[in-house]
Amino acid sequence: MMPAADAEKLLADVEAFCQELRPIEELCYVEHRYNDQLVPLARKHDLLGMVVPPAYGGRGADTVTYARALARIGREGTGVRTFFSGHTSIGEYPIMTWGTEEQKRRYLPAACRGEKILAFGLTEPEAGSNPLEMRSTYERRGDHFVLNGVKYLISNGGIATTIVTFAYPAGRQGRISAFLIDTDQPGFQSEDLTAKMGMPTANTAMFEMTNLKVPLANLLGEEGEGFRIAMGTLISGRISVAAGCLGVIEDCLAEVVRYAQERSQHGKAIGRHQLVQEHIAAIEMDRLATEALVLRAAEAKDASAAHPGDAKRHAQAELLAAQAKLYASQAAWDAADRAVQVFGGRGWSTLYRPGRHLQDVRVCRIYEGTDEILKLKIAAAVLGKEYEAYR
């Protein structure tokens, strides 16, 4: 556990960051452009290595504290929170967990200082819900590997300096391995994806590896361990999405309460109309349920981290992360939809927070495991492994 005073300081820094970021983020959103002040401000408030151990330059937050931080950041928007998920939850986390000492020293302090920005490249045009269908390959040639392939829909993919990525041995003979690839090397090319329905201030990109030379020292984990690393990383990623969705719900509730008290129609504040109150009660119930699930998943992940090698605790953390992410992303979508409704015509405008949340949060039901894949996972946990429908 992180000492209480350190946790309090971290959350105070997150609060200061969010307050400073908000006017800039709002302007970027309405102008539909990438928020290039996010990284400098996160660096200023020392938020680029929240879960990284202090020995590698980070703040050493446990998962519960980090989830609270991400919930606060999620209030600023799913695009802002997605940056942190990409850089920390699925970027720094796998290096912390499976990296060699040399890899940790080379990447983590620089990532905490914002000199390196991280991303996680698993999805491909032909491999989304089933990463085993990926086509990227690697081949060992002397003192390096050569990687080829295309990764699609990668958060931070166009701003990252280093990406955790995955490939099969050439000819797809054997199992997937994980690599740390540096994006300044010849053979790496990225393209920002701009035709998207939300998160205009965040970076989403595809990238291509064409005979990309990767030093042998950049293999992450053991050869053939890539799928396990990817799935282990998704536990951290799913909790981050769920925590961010909690923030979206909290922000929608705050906006709706304020607006329902300020706006009058039919001679009274709209908050006095019972059908408007129904929206407020529904958002509040979802906030409570989501918070409970997020904290439970975060506690389970901390318990699993405290007992490495305990398969039961690991499975419990994995299941709770999937459950929290499924529930939170649907609840946040519903909360944003209700908030838009309470705001009426203004709700439909991206000049107001509910409309922006609605557009942005939809992706949370798709990335880091779609609703459908998570439901199958939860059903298999209830029915038994032999019922796994996605194998």
Ligand SMILES: Cc1cc2nc3c(=O)[nH]c(=O)nc-3n(C[C@H](O)[C@H](O)[C@H](O)COP(=O)(O)OP(=O)(O)OC[C@H]3O[C@@H](n4cnc5c(N)ncnc54)[C@H](O)[C@@H]3O)c2cc1C
């Ligand atoms: C904005 C954004 C950011 C992203 N960031 C990242 C990132 O940083 N890194 C990364 O690696 N990926 C990222 N992704 C990719 C994301 O994880 C995938 O889009 C997601 O896993 C779904 O894959 P897909 O889009 O190929 O859909 P598909 O897998 O083709 O699925 C299409 C539909 O079929 C359903 N389906 C598929 N298989 C089954 C089944 N067995 N049973 C029932 N239904 C099924 C799905 O649930 C879905 O409804 C991002 C995506 C977006 C949109």
